[in-house]
Amino acid sequence: MTALLEVSNLSRVYEVRRGAWPFGRQATLHAVDGVSFELPAGRTLGLVGESGCGKTTTAKLVLGLVPVTGGEVRIGGESLPAAGTPSWRALRRRMQMVYQDPLGALDRRLSVGRQVMEPLAIHDIGKPAERLDKALAMLDAVGLAQHHFDRFPHELSGGQRQRIVLARALMLDPQLLVCDEPISALDVSIQAQVVNLLLALQQKLGLAYLFISHDLRMVRQVSHEVAVMYLGRIVEQGDPDRLFATPAHPYTQALVSAIPTHARAKRQRVVLPGEPPNPVDRPAGCAFHPRCRHATTRCRVEAPALRILADGRRAACHNAEQIA
Amino acid sequence: MRALHGIDLEVRRGEALGLVGESGCGKSVTWLAALGLLGSRARVGGAVRLEGRDLVGTPVAELERVRGRHIAMIFQDPSSSLNPVHRIGRQLGEALKLHRGLDGGAAEAEARRLLDRVHIADAQRRLGDYPHELSGGMNQRVMIAMALAGQPDLLVADEPTTALDATVQAQILELLGEIRRDSGMALVLISHDLGVVAENTDRVCVMYAGRIVEDAPIDTVFEAPAHPYTKGLLAALPELDGARRVLTPIAGVVPEPWNLPKGCSFAPRCDRRVDACEAAPPLPTLREADHRVACIRA
Ligand SMILES: Nc1ncnc2c1ncn2[C@@H]1O[C@H](COP(=O)(O)OP(=O)(O)OP(=O)(O)O)[C@@H](O)[C@H]1O
Ligand SMILES: Nc1ncnc2c1ncn2[C@@H]1O[C@H](COP(=O)(O)OP(=O)(O)OP(=O)(O)O)[C@@H](O)[C@H]1O
Ligand code: SF4
Ligand SMILES: [Mg+2]
Ligand SMILES: [Mg+2]
Numbered sequence: 001m002t003a004l005l006e007v008s009n010l011s012r013v014y015e016v017r018r019g020a021w022p023f024g025r026q027a028t029l030h031a032v033d034g035v036s037f038e039l040p041a042g043r044t045l046g047l048v049g050e051s052g053c054g055k056t057t058t059a060k061l062v063l064g065l066v067p068v069t070g071g072e073v074r075i076g077g078e079s080l081p082a083a084g085t086p087s088w089r090a091l092r093r094r095m096q097m098v099y100q101d102p103l104g105a106l107d108r109r110l111s112v113g114r115q116v117m118e119p120l121a122i123h124d125i126g127k128p129a130e131r132l133d134k135a136l137a138m139l140d141a142v143g144l145a146q147h148h149f150d151r152f153p154h155e156l157s158g159g160q161r162q163r164i165v166l167a168r169a170l171m172l173d174p175q176l177l178v179c180d181e182p183i184s185a186l187d188v189s190i191q192a193q194v195v196n197l198l199l200a201l202q203q204k205l206g207l208a209y210l211f212i213s214h215d216l217r218m219v220r221q222v223s224h225e226v227a228v229m230y231l232g233r234i235v236e237q238g239d240p241d242r243l244f245a246t247p248a249h250p251y252t253q254a255l256v257s258a259i260p261t262h263a264r265a266k267r268q269r270v271v272l273p274g275e276p277p278n279p280v281d282r283p284a285g286c287a288f289h290p291r292c293r294h295a296t297t298r299c300r301v302e303a304p305a306l307r308i309l310a311d312g313r314r315a316a317c318h319n320a321e322q323i324a
Numbered sequence: 325m326r327a328l329h330g331i332d333l334e335v336r337r338g339e340a341l342g343l344v345g346e347s348g349c350g351k352s353v354t355w356l357a358a359l360g361l362l363g364s365r366a367r368v369g370g371a372v373r374l375e376g377r378d379l380v381g382t383p384v385a386e387l388e389r390v391r392g393r394h395i396a397m398i399f400q401d402p403s404s405s406l407n408p409v410h411r412i413g414r415q416l417g418e419a420l421k422l423h424r425g426l427d428g429g430a431a432e433a434e435a436r437r438l439l440d441r442v443h444i445a446d447a448q449r450r451l452g453d454y455p456h457e458l459s460g461g462m463n464q465r466v467m468i469a470m471a472l473a474g475q476p477d478l479l480v481a482d483e484p485t486t487a488l489d490a491t492v493q494a495q496i497l498e499l500l501g502e503i504r505r506d507s508g509m510a511l512v513l514i515s516h517d518l519g520v521v522a523e524n525t526d527r528v529c530v531m532y533a534g535r536i537v538e539d540a541p542i543d544t545v546f547e548a549p550a551h552p553y554t555k556g557l558l559a560a561l562p563e564l565d566g567a568r569r570v571l572t573p574i575a576g577v578v579p580e581p582w583n584l585p586k587g588c589s590f591a592p593r594c595d596r597r598v599d600a601c602e603a604a605p606p607l608p609t610l611r612e613a614d615h616r617v618a619c620i621r622a
Binding site: 014016017018048049050051052056100101102103104143145147156157158159160161180181184185186187188189190191192193195196214215216217218220221241244245254255256258259260261262263269272275276277278279280281 | 344345346347348349352353400401402403404443444445446449452457458459460461462465482483486487488489490491492493494516517518519520521522523524546556557558560561562563564565568570571572573574577580
C-alpha cells in the first residue's frame with residue numbers, strides 16, 4: 001500500500017547574505033537538507049527538534065506552500081502538483097495547515113465565525129444555513145462557545161485564537177492535517193480536550209497528522225512515530241515510547257533531558273556547550289559534533305547516515321551503539 | 325463584558341512570579357490593563373502601583389516612559405509586536421534608542437549582543453533579516469531581546485517560550501534567571517507549561533474566570549495543591565514515560581464571562597461542590613502564612 005504522504009530527499013535552500021548586513025557575500029542557507037519520511041493514512045508523525053531546524057519549512061514544503069529546491073513530495077502515490085494549479089487547489093482542500101502564529105493566520109477585520117465558515121464558502125460547499133451549523137458544531141468541538149462566533153481575533157485570548165485556527169482547518173474534512181504547534185497556547189485541560197478530539201477524529205475519519213510540537217510529552221501522547229530534526233536533517237526516528245525513554249542520538253538525549261518538569265525527581269540535564277548551530281555554516285562531518293560530548297575524530301570528518309539500529313529505530317550517529 | 329473580577333497581586337524586586345490558569349481567564353488582560361494597553365473601549369478600575377506610584381489614570385505620555393523602561397512585556401503573539409516590514413536590527417535599534425538613548429554603532433553593537441544572549445547564531449547577519457525570514461522560535465527570541473533592551477525593573481513574559489525546543493527554552497529561562505539575580509529585575513512568567521513555571525519561579529498564582537483562586541510557593545502548589553481547579557490542571561498533564569492513558573480534561577466548560585455563577589465560578593465543574601459553594605464567591609483565605617486559597621472546602 002502506498003502511504004498517504006511520501007517525502008523523499010526533500011531540501012530547501014535560501015540565498016542569503018553572509019557576514020555583516022548590508023555588506024557581505026552571497027551564501028546558502030540549508031533550511032531543509034535531505035529529509036525523507038512516510039506518513040500512512042490514519043497515522044501521526046511527530047516532528048520535533050531545535051528551534052530553527054526546519055520543521056515549519058518542511059511542513060510548508062509538504063503542502064507546496066514554498067517550492068522545493070530538491071527532492072519530492074508524493075500524495076497518495078502521485079507527485080504533488082505545482083502550487084496554484086487547479087489540481088493543487090483541489091488537493092489542498094484535503095490537506096490543511098494549522099499555523100504556528102494564530103494572530104498572523106487570522107484576518108483581523110473578519111469576525112471569527114465568518115473565518116471559520118470561509119473555507120466552505122471558498123469551495124462553494126453547502127448552503128449558508130448548513131455552513132453556519134457546521135461552524136457552530138466545530139466551535140463546540142474545539143471547546144469554544146457560541147458567543148465567540150461574532151467576536152474579532154483581537155478580542156480573544158491566545159488560546160481561543162488558536163482554537164479558531166484549528167476549527168477552520170477542520171471544516172473541509174481534510175485527510176491530512178499539518179499542525180505547527182497547535183496546542184502550545186492552550187491550558188493543559190484544553191490541550192487534553194483538543195488532543196482527545198484529534199485522536200477521536202483520527203479514529204473516526206482516518207485523518208493523518210504531521211504534528212510539530214516542542215511539547216515532547218504531548219508528542220508522545222499523539223504520535224505513532226517521531227522524527228527528531230537537527231539543522232535541516234532527521235537525526236533520529238522511531239517509536240515514540242522507545243525514543244523518549246532511551247534516546248539514541250546525543251542531540252535527542254540533550255533534548256529529552258531538558259524537558260521541564262514539576263515533579264520532584266529531576267533528571268540530570270545534558271547541557272549543550274558551544275555556539276548554537278548556524279545553517280549557513282554547517283559543521284563538517286556530523287553537524288552536531290561541535291556540541292557533542294561523544295564526538296570522536298571520525299565525527300569531525302564523516303557525516304553519519306540515518307541508519308537502522310538493532311532495535312528498529314533509525315539514528316544518524318556513528319556511535320549510537322556505544323552510547324545507548 | 326467583565327474580564328477581570330478584582331485581581332490582587334504583588335511582585336517584589338527580584339522575585340519570579342508564575343501565573344497559570346485556563347485559556348481566556350484574564351492572564352494577559354491583567355497586564356494589558358495595568359500597562360494601559362487595552363484601548364479606549366476598556367474600563368479599568370483599581371490601582372496599579374509601581375514602587376508606590378499609581379499607574380491607572382497616568383497620562384499616556386508618562387505611561388509610555390514607564391513601558392519598556394520600567395516594565396517590559398513580551399507579548400504572546402509575535403505578530404502583535406514585530407513589524408513585518410522592518411528588519412529586526414532596525415526594530416531592536418528603535419527600542420535601544422527609545423529606552424537607553426543608544427544609536428549608531430553603539431546601538432548596533434548592543435543589538436548584536438542581545439541576539440547573542442538569546443542564542444541566535446550569526447547575530448550580525450540576522451540583524452538584516454525580516455521577521456518572515458526567521459523561524460517561529462527565533463522571532464520569539466527577538467521579542468525577548470527587545471524586552472531586555474530597556475533593562476526593565478519588571479519583565480512580564482506572556483508565554484515567552486512556546487515556540488522554543490526544550491534545550492533552547494532552558495537556556496533562555498536560565499538567562500532570565502541570571503538577569504534577575506544580577507540586576508534585581510522582577511519577573512512575571514505567564515505560562516501553560518507547569519514544568520516551566522515550577523522550574524523558574526518562586527511563587528505561583530492560579531487564575532480562573534478573572535480571579536486568583538490559589539496563590540502559594542511553588543513547592544506547595546505542586547505537592548499539596550488545595551484548590552480543585554489546580555488539582556484538575558495537574559491531573560490533565562500527559563506523562564513522558566509509562567503506559568499512555570487517555571488524557572482527562574476538567575469536565576465541563578468555562579462559564580460565559582457575563583453569565584458567571586453567583587457563587588464560586590468553578591462550582592459547576594467541581595467534584596467537591598456543596599450547596600454553600602453556590603451562595604457567594606469564596607473569599608481568598610490564608611491556609612498558611614504564604615498560601616491563599618479561594619475555596620470553602622480547601
Ligand atoms: N523566507 C525565508 N528566507 C530566509 N530564510 C528562511 C526563510 N524561511 C525560513 N528561513 C530559515 O530557515 C531555517 C529553518 O526555519 P523554520 O521556520 O523551518 O524552523 P523551525 O524548525 O520551524 O523553527 P521553530 O521551532 O523556531 O519554529 C531558519 O534558519 C530560518 O531562518
Ligand atoms: N480587546 C478585548 N475586547 C474584548 N474582550 C477581550 C479583549 N481582550 C481579551 N478579551 C477577553 O477577555 C478574556 C481574558 O483574555 P486574556 O487574553 O487575558 O486571557 P488569557 O488568560 O491570557 O488566555 P490565554 O492563556 O488563552 O492567552 C477572554 O475571554 C477574552 O476573550
Ligand atoms: S556522530 Fe559523533 S558527533 Fe555526531 S552525534 Fe554521534 S557521536 Fe556525536
Ligand atoms: Mg516553526
Ligand atoms: Mg494570554
